[in-house]
Amino acid sequence: DADVTQTPRNRITKTGKRIMLECSQTKGHDRMYWYRQDPGLGLRLIYYSFDVKDINKGEISDGYSVSRQAQAKFSLSLESAIPNQTALYFCATSEPRAGGSDTQYFGPGTRLTVL
Amino acid sequence: DQQVKQNSPSLSVQEGRISILNCDYTNSMFDYFLWYKKYPAEGPTFLISISSIKDKNEDGRFTVFLNKSAKHLSLHIVPSQPGDSAVYFCAAAGGTSYGKLTFGQGTILTVHP
Numbered sequence: 001d002a003d004v005t006q007t008p009r010n011r012i013t014k015t016g017k018r019i020m021l022e023c024s025q026t027k028g029h030d031r032m033y034w035y036r037q038d039p040g041l042g043l044r045l046i047y048y049s050f051d052v053k054d055i056n057k058g059e060i061s062d063g064y065s066v067s068r069q070a071q072a073k074f075s076l077s078l079e080s081a082i083p084n085q086t087a088l089y090f091c092a093t094s095e096p097r098a099g100g101s102d103t104q105y106f107g108p109g110t111r112l113t114v115l
Numbered sequence: 116d117q118q119v120k121q122n123s124p125s126l127s128v129q130e131g132r133i134s135i136l137n138c139d140y141t142n143s144m145f146d147y148f149l150w151y152k153k154y155p156a157e158g159p160t161f162l163i164s165i166s167s168i169k170d171k172n173e174d175g176r177f178t179v180f181l182n183k184s185a186k187h188l189s190l191h192i193v194p195s196q197p198g199d200s201a202v203y204f205c206a207a208a209g210g211t212s213y214g215k216l217t218f219g220q221g222t223i224l225t226v227h228p
Contacts, residue, residue, distance in 0.1 A: 004158070031214060033215075035218075040124070040220055041220060042119075042121075042204060042218040042219050042220040042221050043159070043204065043218040044218070045215060045216075045217075048214075048215060050214060058215075090158050090159070092158075094214070096214065102208065102214050102216075103149065103161050103164065104161070104216055105161065106151075106158030106159045106160070107158050108156070108157055108158045109156075109157070109158050
């Protein structure tokens with residue numbers, strides 16, 4: 001079984017709809033992250049959480065919210081989806097290491113299309 | 116402001132030859148660097164990393180070189196294999212981005228048989 005799972009894997013929705021993307025992990029890591037990937041832009045950080053009570057904005061958090069329901073679960077919501085949120089979304093986890101040199105482990109991704 | 120840049124969107128190499136992927140960064144506080152590989156329909160997977168206290172790290176066919184004065188790192192794959200065809204991302208961490216990674220745009224590597 002995969003260590004980091006994401007549901008759904010693909011989703012097509014309409015402008016204005018509320019969407020939730022879910023991430024679960026069995027690695028036992030405290031830290032979890034949400035990224036989006038757009039062609040030519042690499043991966044950009046949306047939100048991150050270093051433990052269950054900690055939520056932080058990344059570089060592109062506008063239009064998104066998150067919930068850390070448990071150590072193993074971190075969900076991303078689009079309250080009112082818009083077409084420029086069409087992208088690949090990745091969840092990742094990591095365990096803190098000395099000096100902040102975490103290695104992150106990624107889920108398989110969710111392809112979201114907003115029409 | 117793109118703090119980590121991969122200026123080559125794509126690279127094409129013959130099987131058996133060396134692949135060299137490049138990455139530049141601007142933030143002098145970055146002190147840990149990673150390379151990830153991504154196949155279509157999969158998430159990125161960790162490949163190799165290097166701390167700023169080193170200038171080279173090797174793992175089998177993969178070697179990462181770090182030139183701190185030039186703020187440049189490169190990934191060498193020798194010999195290249197068709198299965199290495201993927202998107203390669205470099206990432207950096209350190210300073211105020213403690214625990215977070217800043218990614219480059221990615222380079223598509225194609226290894227021809």
